[in-house]
Amino acid sequence: MSFTNVLARLARVAGLMMVVLAVAPAIAGDINAGKTKATVCAACHGADGNGGADPSWPKLAGQHENYLIAQLTAFKTGTRQNPLMAGMAAGLSKKEIEDLAAYFSSLTLRAGAAKSEDLAKKGEHVYRGGNAKTGVSACMSCHGPSGHGVPPRFPKISGQNASYTEGQLLAFKSSKRASDGEIMTRIAFRMSEGEIKAVSEYMAGLH
Ligand code: HEC
Ligand code: HEC
Incomplete structure (x- = not known):
């Protein structure tokens, strides 16, 4: 490939990157x-x-x-x-x-730690594999293997206080929290209270 061809290629890639940057939503937070x-x-x-x-x-x-x-x-x-x-x-x-x-x-998140290893082990199953019998999706598929989420849509859920997480999953389950247009309400609806407790415990120590 000639030098001018390489330059032309680079210019095209740079042009594409400019388009991507222009399309990405700009947040002006100070x-x-x-x-x-x-x-x-x-x-x-x-x-x-x-x-x-x-x-x-x-x-x-x-x-x-x-x-x-x-x-x-x-x-x-x-x-x-x-x-x-x-x-x-x-x-x-x-x-x-x-x-x-x-x-x-x-700011930098300080991850917590699971207080019960047994419970966290049960929670890890749900987090990584979901529950095929009851149709609970694996949490990892949207929130990522380390719980860091995928912006802009899927929040970070790792290292969070277990009791906050448990409270939110129960609120999704009962549709008390339904501001997300049903993604989490549908998932939590299929979870047992035991699974909610276990996955919350596991997520507290995930980072
Ligand atoms: C299909 C994608 C998807 C899957 C699978 C999923 N989530 Fe979510 N989750 C979301 C979205 C989207 C939100 C943001 C909800 C909102 O905007 O209110 C969310 C929010 C949450 C929150 C609230 C976080 C906070 O800071 O309040 C928790 C907790 C949570 N998910 C836990 C789980 C658990 C546990 C599982 C697995 C049983 C799971 N999620 C599976 C998409 C998903
Ligand atoms: C008096 C206590 C209190 C104060 C002060 C407070 N919050 Fe909260 N905040 C809470 C509670 C409790 C929740 C959980 C709400 C729930 O259960 O849905 C929360 C939840 C949130 C959430 C949602 C987090 C998530 O993961 O979904 C955000 C964002 C937030 N607060 C931002 C703020 C900001 C910004 C301020 C200051 C302007 C503030 N809060 C002041 C008690 C407080």
Whole structure:
């Protein structure tokens, strides 16, 4: 291949990359503005975003920006209901939500650890293989082998407090949390409470 051919090829690849970059959704969140705004969040989510005194309050550190924006917007509009978060999100503007999401997403998640090895082993089966008998999909297929998720659609679920995860899976199961358009409600509906407890325990130590 001649040198000009190589150049032409490179130019085409660069052109393609520009198109891809232009198509990727631009998020304009300002990390520093988010940090200033986040002092009120620290009481429950921790100063470093790794959770507070109550394990049913989630860690936010390292979560995907788009997912945080979607959840804060859902609390604000009431499609996801929680009395503590409704009050927190009600007064936030679109820009403030984007800044807060950029900030929490930039922090480093500190993974937890499973407290019961037995339970975590059972949970690992569900996480990696689902339950063919009852039609539960493997969690790994959307949330990834290490639970890091796939932005923008599938959130990070690794290293999270087990009691928060368990609470959310029960809320999906009963359709109390249905802001995602049914993907998780359908999966959790087929899970037993024992499977929910086990997979939550396993995910706490996954990272
Ligand atoms: C008084 C305690 C409290 C404060 C203060 C608080 N939160 Fe929350 N937050 C919660 C609780 C509890 C949940 C779990 C809600 C549920 O169970 O659905 C939550 C959930 C969230 C979620 C969803 C996380 C996920 O993984 O889906 C986000 C995002 C969030 N909070 C952001 C914030 C931000 C940003 C602030 C500050 C502006 C804030 N929170 C302040 C208690 C609080
Ligand atoms: C088909 C894809 C898919 C599969 C399979 C899947 N999930 Fe999800 N999961 C999602 C999506 C999408 C969301 C975001 C829901 C929303 O926006 O409210 C989610 C959200 C969650 C959340 C909420 C995270 C948070 O921070 O609040 C948990 C917990 C969860 N999934 C656990 C599981 C478990 C456990 C399994 C396996 C039994 C599983 N998921 C299988 C797509 C999937």
